[in-house]
Amino acid sequence: MQAVATKLIDVTENNADKIARQWYADVRKNPKTPSYHDLSADRAIPQAVDFYTKFRGVFSAKSPFDEARRVYAKYADDCYEKGIPLQEAIYAMTLMRRHIWLYAEFQALFVSAVEQQQAVESLNRTILLFDYATYVITERYQELMKGEIDRQLGALRALGMEESFTGSKVGIMACLLAACGFLTYYYHAVMASGVIFTHLFYIPIVLAGVWWRKKGIYVSVLLGLILISSHLIILKGVPLTDDLIRAIMFIVVSAVVALLAEGFTKIEILYKTVPRSGATQEA
């Protein structure tokens, strides 16, 4: 088998570029690989060339599964990065395999009866490698999909400080509210003005919405009350309309943030509880 395998590998390696181009012409029009129809030759062909040049390593490996895992996990990463759906990534690889054999047949590599028998053995070895490749790519895609969602959800988790500052949320909020109270007093009593400083109130309002969802609305209500009370006590004679609008906006923003945060949490729960999206589970 080794001789015919070497022959097959040599032909594949020496003509990697030619076989890759034939493969590219195929995936460009194959109805099962629509994602490749608009993929430029510069992006697609190197992927196939890389595949054909690594064929010897996988084919001859003593531990073919380990080698397949190493090589085809990279293939999966590459396809995923290009936005190719799993079924197409696998089918494109299937076509790569077919084009090895089409080229070998075209070169009349297996003619005699002995060569035909060797071809069967060689085909068996190739199929084994592709079985491993399919397994590795499928598994890797699921890992990548899960990783991507985890990363996206991670941004919200970081904002929610759910993993790092669990114990100090109340403390941070108390400090922010105290600072808002001081700013209100300073601007109303010392500067006799109501402009700009209320923008800073949105920091505790947004954080409260993210941390405590609907309960966070109480913080905006409290800030609204502080603002209006201060206005009524200190800025007598100045119309209340502006601060009243500001207080209403606190509550509106707080409600929107709370609802969005609640929605993201539900999406996270939904994602985690979809059982067959990739995680291995007990049957």
Next chain:
Amino acid sequence: MQGYATKLIEITEQGADRIALQWLKDVRANPKTPAYHNFSDEKALSHAVAFYKNFRALFCTDKPFEAARKFFTKYADERYSEGIPLHEAIYALILMRRHIWLYAEFQAVFVTAVEHHQAAESLTRTILMFDYATYVITGRYEELMKREMEERIRLDSKAGSFSQKLIHGGHAK
């Protein structure tokens, strides 16, 4: 090819139960199919027997992709509902294919040079069927996962969650 294929198909059909048992032993111990390690014998065997019994229809059809789509969509639906992860569902199927050949080899179906040539053709045809199978199952799993996620979001929205409606622009039914 047809004559040889008939031989292979007949061996597979007649030995369906025996091949299925050998396959079961394999998936039970194979580290790449952990979901099958605690699966009930009866259920798992039914997967393999169904495949071996339908082997003729899949092998001899004039429209192999259409036949594969029909059979393996059902296979994907069943494995998905049983909670088998995609890569394991595909690997279990690969093992089914391997056990046909192991059984055929054990039965010494390919002996002469001509039979070897026919074996190569038959193998190529089987591989084609499995290429289609992988394509169909992978696509179907993706569809099912998407559908399940949408269904859950729909049910959640129906339960009255205003936030879901807000996120989905009020399109949740």
